[in-house]
Amino acid sequence: MRVGLTGGIASGKSTVSAVLAELGAVVVDADLIAREVVARGTPGLEAVVEEFGPELLTPEGELDRPAMGALVFADPDARRRLEAIIHPLVHRRSAELEAAAPADAVVVHDIPLLAEVGRAGSFDAVVVVDAPAELQVERMTGDRGWTREDAEARIAAQATREQRLAIATHVVDNTGSLDDLRRQVEAIHAELAERARVSG
Structure with a gap:
């Protein structure tokens, strides 16, 4: 079961990736490999x-x-x-x-620019971690110490939220608590793991 995982900068994709790894998915991290x-x-x-x-x-x-x-x-x-x-x-x-x-593994390819490189079609499922741009900016300025201008420029350089959502088979809404995020990821992983078991 090949899964693409993506999300805009400061959307919480790394957190989702870590939870999936905890749940037993094999995570292939494009940034780390790069x-x-x-x-x-x-x-x-x-x-x-x-x-x-x-x-x-x-x-x-x-x-x-x-x-x-x-x-x-x-x-x-x-x-x-x-x-x-x-x-x-x-x-x-x-x-x-x-x-x-x-x-029978769920292999998650963590690819920040999946929407940009046009490879979504090569995966069995695509999980998009979604957060509104204003929340992304808040996280970058608050957690990372970026200027608002730098944060907005980085968001503008990536695919739009709509472009990412257009390739999604599963969407993780990261506007709530960490517990809420985890619940969504657990449900998605359970579904994908079952599909992998059946096809594997």
Whole structure:
């Protein structure tokens, strides 16, 4: 059972991902893998340096994430060039992790930009964590210390709420309490696990 999990920034997707893992799902985290494939000493990091230059490295030889983020956030062409390096590497590693999961497992691919990359159709189910933009902004400014302007710019750079909801087979409404969120996730997981058991 292949499940895509997505949600806008500060929607609570990471919390949902953690609950699903607790419930026994195999979580394949695209963000985590994206960090792994450009870790120091990897061919991925070499390719990034070749494309963008050594000024994007820290003195320790790691990728300077804030500098890279600032560059690609301001320049769509740079973002496409970076994605052309990273996406195939992430895709390959995700496939390896999925192949290692048991046949009847619920395999959750945690993909922040699922609506943007147009891969929703490749999953048996798509879970979208939903929260209104105003609540996302509140969380970013309150919990992460961002400016309102930065928060709104980041939301604007992602798919719209409507675009995400359009690909959903299941929606987790994250406007209530943590208990409320957990109840929704448990119900969705139970349904998906049953489908996986029947088809596996």
